[in-house]
Amino acid sequence: MPVYFAPGRVNLIGEHTDYNGGFVFPCALDFGTRLTIVPNSERILRFRSTNMPQTVELPAMGPFSPLPDHCWVNYPLGCIAQLVEQVELPSGYDLMYEGNVPLGAGLSSSASIEVVTAYAFNDILNLGLDRTQLALVAQKAEHTFAGVHCGIMDQFVSAQGKPDNAIFLNCDTLQFDYVPLRLENVSIVLTNSHSPHKLDAGTYNQRVSECQEAVRQISRCKPIGRLADLTPSEFQSLQSAITDPVILRRARHVVTEIQRTREAVNALKSNDLTTFGQLMNQSHISLRDDYEVTGRELDTLAQTAWQIDGVIGSRMTGGGFGGCTVSLVKNEAIDTFRQTVSEVYQRETGLQAEFYIARTGDGARRIE
Ligand code: GLA
Numbered sequence: 001m002p003v004y005f006a007p008g009r010v011n012l013i014g015e016h017t018d019y020n021g022g023f024v025f026p027c028a029l030d031f032g033t034r035l036t037i038v039p040n041s042e043r044i045l046r047f048r049s050t051n052m053p054q055t056v057e058l059p060a061m062g063p064f065s066p067l068p069d070h071c072w073v074n075y076p077l078g079c080i081a082q083l084v085e086q087v088e089l090p091s092g093y094d095l096m097y098e099g100n101v102p103l104g105a106g107l108s109s110s111a112s113i114e115v116v117t118a119y120a121f122n123d124i125l126n127l128g129l130d131r132t133q134l135a136l137v138a139q140k141a142e143h144t145f146a147g148v149h150c151g152i153m154d155q156f157v158s159a160q161g162k163p164d165n166a167i168f169l170n171c172d173t174l175q176f177d178y179v180p181l182r183l184e185n186v187s188i189v190l191t192n193s194h195s196p197h198k199l200d201a202g203t204y205n206q207r208v209s210e211c212q213e214a215v216r217q218i219s220r221c222k223p224i225g226r227l228a229d230l231t232p233s234e235f236q237s238l239q240s241a242i243t244d245p246v247i248l249r250r251a252r253h254v255v256t257e258i259q260r261t262r263e264a265v266n267a268l269k270s271n272d273l274t275t276f277g278q279l280m281n282q283s284h285i286s287l288r289d290d291y292e293v294t295g296r297e298l299d300t301l302a303q304t305a306w307q308i309d310g311v312i313g314s315r316m317t318g319g320g321f322g323g324c325t326v327s328l329v330k331n332e333a334i335d336t337f338r339q340t341v342s343e344v345y346q347r348e349t350g351l352q353a354e355f356y357i358a359r360t361g362d363g364a365r366r367i368e
Pocket of ligand 1: 014015016017018019150151152153154318319320
């Protein structure tokens with residue numbers, strides 16, 4: 001009875017750059033989704049999850065199409081639908097998912113479900129796909145079965161993660177480097193806003209289209225394929241081609257965030273955590289003012305953190321609105337950080353923040 005695991009992720013910097021062909025810098029976490037697979041003779045795919053009440057049963061011979069009402073089974077099903085284009089399933093399977101990624105926290109529980117499914121079926125059916133190909137299968141599942149036109153970051157890091165390393169990924173070429181996280185007396189602290197505001201598929205897809213619109217308008221002056229094709233100084237000289245002020249701000253976030261991500265990785269490689277932290281803070285400000293995906297809850301968390309001694313940097317992570325902030329905090333300041341952030345957050349929003357010390361982990365794998 002094989003058991004597989006794929007992790008969730010936290011992105012350290014490089015937000016909303018992936019679908020623009022830019023850089024991201026995430027790491028895989030040690031929490032994620034476990035999948036136990038047992039063949040059955042009923043020729044049925046039976047999906048169960050410890051986090052969801054309903055069992056979903058589908059004929060194993062397909063054809064597969066998206067299920068209604070945002071059903072979670074769309075994440076695995078979207079992967080299986082692609083893999084069975086190559087080979088027919090030899091039997092039915094009982095699939096049991098057990099996730100410990102906090103749901104709705106923006107830590108990619110859905111990517112971990114997709115990637116663990118793609119990894120497991122690739123193994124069972126001997127398809128020979130590599131980790132990058134599996135990430136692409138998982139991303140396509142999200143596009144076609146969940147309706148979110150996401151970039152590749154979440155699925156890529158869930159497939160390729162490595163403990164104590166972040167991944168510096170070029171989302172255009174999919175070339176990447178592991179960068180050791182030499183943090184010594186500093187921890188990566190995740191603060192869950194438990195905000196009721198979520199980044200829904202509609203708002204996410206709208207940001208994707210706004211970036212495409214920016215590319216279209218800039219291309220009237222200089223043809224480009226994606227916003228990542230522009231350096232910040234080229235953007236300065238071409239920005240007047242963008243007529244709509246909202247589109248201009250969206251594009252400015254993307255171009256400056258790509259540059260910040262490069263600088264942050266260089267800073268980390270030269271052990272300059274102070275610069276890394278300042279770039280995290282600037283990233284949050286740009287997501288707040290130009291990309292407009294933060295909201296009062298995430299702003300309160302980040303802005304409170306910036307005032308605390310021993311906090312090196314703090315920003316929202318993931319898609320935005322709800323979910324988590326990621327902060328680099330000196331170990332001796334963690335207690336004060338928790339206490340101060342909790343108090344201010346509760347007072348300002350009436351909500352209770354939750355804290356996790358992030359531990360990095362491996363990418364998708366068979367565990368039993
Ligand atoms: C979500 C998407 C990613 C990425 C981030 C924002 O997590 O799934 O592809 O776009 O938002 O950086």
